[in-house]
Amino acid sequence: IEYASLSCNHCAEFHLNTLPKIKEEYIDSGKVRFVFRDFPLNLPALYGSMVLKCVPEDFRYTYQEALYQLQNKWVIRESAKSNKELFKIMQSGGMSKEEFDNCISNTELEQKILQVLMDAQEEFDIKSTPTFIINGEKLGGNKDIKVFRQIIDKILSQ
Numbered sequence: 755i756e757y758a759s760l761s762c763n764h765c766a767e768f769h770l771n772t773l774p775k776i777k778e779e780y781i782d783s784g785k786v787r788f789v790f791r792d793f794p795l796n797l798p799a800l801y802g803s804m805v806l807k808c809v810p811e812d813f814r815y816t817y818q819e820a821l822y823q824l825q826n827k828w829v830i831r832e833s834a835k836s837n838k839e840l841f842k843i844m845q846s847g848g849m850s851k852e853e854f855d856n857c858i859s860n861t862e863l864e865q866k867i868l869q870v871l872m873d874a875q876e877e878f879d880i881k882s883t884p885t886f887i888i889n890g891e892k893l894g895g896n897k898d899i900k901v902f903r904q905i906i907d908k909i910l911s912q
Contacts, residue, residue: 755887757793760802761829764896766822808857
């Protein structure tokens, strides 16, 4: 399980460089199940998490990858500009302005995402992102693929 914020540059680094290797070596072969959980650290990340929940599940990984790649364009302190840039990215994939606005104003969705964050803080004492829970053990920070291979291979050999 990974707890990550879409505004976190260490999370982006993991998703763009390390996760593809884990996916290729362990997830695609069915050896490992990977679960992403939102842990938004600020308002742009919360809105990013929300809009990802508003696209079909089949496309979320692609959108998430795009949000990490374009992080420096849409994660901005000025909320209105951040939302405008986030919409541009989502619009390129076919999301209408109405769908976008409805999504980021959905308080029920916002509460669900924030509840996951609060539950993670309580259960695992998560304070930063990315944080990984691997077989119940907490691993904080972006790690090199070698670290993940050591952990996963050890578990798989048991």
